[in-house]
Amino acid sequence: MKLNQILKKKIIIKELFSIQDVVRWIASCFSMADLWYGHGADNPWDEAINLVLPLLGLPPYIWNIVYKSKLSIKERKIIFELVIKRIKKKIPVVYLTNKTWFCGHELYIDDRVLIPRSPISELINNKFKSVISSYKNPKFILDLCTGSGCIAIACAYLFPNAHIDAVDISLDAINVVEYNIQLHGLENRITPICSNLFDKLPKYTYDLIISNPPYVNKKDINFLPKEYLYEPKIGFISKNNGIEIIEKIISMSPFFLRKKGILICEVGDKMIKIIEKYPDIYFQWLNIKNGGVGIFKIENK
Structure with missing residues (x-):
């Protein structure tokens, strides 16, 4: 059966009743379409779940509990x-x-804002095991290039006694961050700051700086799948073959880190360029089991 044949409204309205029925139908449609995954799913089935459950106000991870539930005609x-x-x-x-x-x-x-998908999430889920000493709980954290505020918010839950500054150059992004901070009631814990990296930061130092900065070369944008082109280019592009912003973070972070403070930065496929650029810096490249490369740790001396 061709895609146009199954993409008929009457099928989903009259013949499909449960969440499972609809997800199976969507997965079939997606598998026949020319789609690119990479914004939370890597296959048609998970993509279908990520479409249906959030529309119902439900997190995708409770699929096993709700999949037999019936959907209304409006839904x-x-x-x-x-x-x-x-x-x-x-x-x-x-x-x-x-x-x-x-x-x-x-x-x-x-x-x-960019759609959150950073492998830094694995570090947070693992409570930064083997990255931050178990006896150390950072009290001041900087989330640099925060985007939606996802890393700042996750760290606020992980370190309940920490204060976090969430920084982005984009005022549009900061507006989204503010909404998400309010969504979680973290107004007293997270401060959104519109700044070009460190330019407008307060005059104190941090125990932990985490950054997922832009690191895509401008020319490479044209080769990305169409799905990525819906995302703001300011969240992707960095000059100097994608490493200009990373260079600024590496050079400036020592002035904003406390002694023994830690910088964690995602550089993706720019890993080799960074190693070659800074032969005298000891980068600890962190192991990400669930996919993702190019996350380093530097400890401030």
């Missing part, structure tokens, strides 16, 4: 329209639902 109609948008316009699912979960915490997301 099925809304889902159908978004499936069409996902297939025909290649809009990422997270921008269709405006919801995602990072380290188990719900976030509001729209196209003012």
